[in-house]
Amino acid sequence: MAIQNYKHTVAERLMRYVQIDTTADPNSTSFPSTEIQKDLGKVLVQELLDLGVKDAEMDEWGYVFGTVEGNSSNEVPTVCFCAHMDTAPDVTGKGVKPILHENYDGSPIILPDDKSQVITIEQHPYLKEKIGDDLITASGKTLLGADDKAGVACIMDFVAYLMGNPGITHGDIRILFTPDEEVGRGVDHLDMNKLNADFGYTLDGGVLGSIEDESFSADAVKLTIHGVSAHPGYAKGKLINALKLGGEVLAALPKDSWSPETTEGREGFVHPTAFNGIQEKATLGFIVRDHETDKLAIYEERLKKIATEVIDKYPGATMDFEVTEQYRNMKEILKEVPFVTDYAIEAMKKSDIEPRPVIIRGGTDGSRLSFMGLPCPNLFTGEMAIHSKHEYVSVQDMEKAVQTMGELVQIWEQHK
Helix, strand or coil: CCCCCCCCCHHHHHHHHCCCCCECCCCCCCCCCCCCHHHHHHHHHHHHHHHCCCCCEECCCCCEEEEECCCCCCCCCCEEEEEECCECCCCCCCCCCCEEECCCCCCCEECCCCCCCEECCCCCHHHHHHCCCCEEECCCCCCCCHHHHHHHHHHHHHHHHHHHCCCCCCCCEEEEEECCHHHCCCCCCCCHHHHCCCEEEEEEECCCCEEEEECCEEEEEEEEEECECCCHHHCCCCCECHHHHHHHHHHCCCCCCCCHHHCCCCCCEEEEEEEEECCCEEEEEEEEEECCCHHHHHHHHHHHHHHHHHHCCCCCCEEEEEEEEEECCCHHHHCCCCHHHHHHHHHHHHCCCCCEEEECCCCCHHHHHHHCCCCCCEEECCCECCCCCCCEEEHHHHHHHHHHHHHHHHHHHHHC
């Protein structure tokens, strides 16, 4: 692919996009969870139209769609490239000041707006591979938002490349930008008929060459503890404080296993994420994760048993235990269509990239999309140290992602 002579726009695009606040809100009941996510959507629609994508639009839910029309005489499956516009609520995404560090030399990067924020090779070993690259960071008081505006920028640069090089043969390509991925609702209102694609790839991965086709399966648990309220001055023998019972449940969880901080690889966990309430009623939120879906029910039964043993010590106290499915391991779908992953690996090799198969200890929009009829592994963008003030991305990694997409659509056309 003659992309070497193309002047990439990924760095400029990313540095513009991250300045648009798109922070998602896990406590919101609206969709998208924050209207500000549509601010970026509007920009992307206009840029797609300016590039010649005639059907670019944003629907009422904040999804951005567009089609790069195919030019192949063959019948080629329609491939979708997807990235999410929102950023995580863990660190503020308001007032992002992106900084381009050219020709990184390996020394600590001191972020100017908070000099206590220092990005080092010791903390972030992948930086050793990025010496000589151009890096983009935030300024020290916010996240960068490369998760996943790096993916958005890569897809937009890819569209610009294709629209300017009509000699590249490919089938129809669908573009999709989603809201609310960071709060687990990214495809809740997605119209799959409108998307009208056969296979897909999310651009939301990390290190150069990483390809992810195996994710966690995930449930959420809501444990509601009902205590007995009484005036604290006259509470002896009457009061059962739901907050204290909730604390006992948390204290009864294993200390050396079964948690994010004690597991790795394919090991699963149960993780408390929220604790709210008053003495009469307390609510605890948990996420339950494992790469084997069948293990979720085992974990949930164990958690329920722990909670029950605590509650049963206090006659008069009761509890409710609710389980909600979040997403499932994409491998369960992708193993039936292995060529979707194989083509991406082939595209990386054609781009002189060493493929790095990665197991996701989490999920992406691709996890749910795969079960909605769009088999959808996840490709690298270079985004690193995500959800933190140390977030950074290599411009060259993003450019390589664009090159990979260019090779990939040609491979799909050739295999038909």
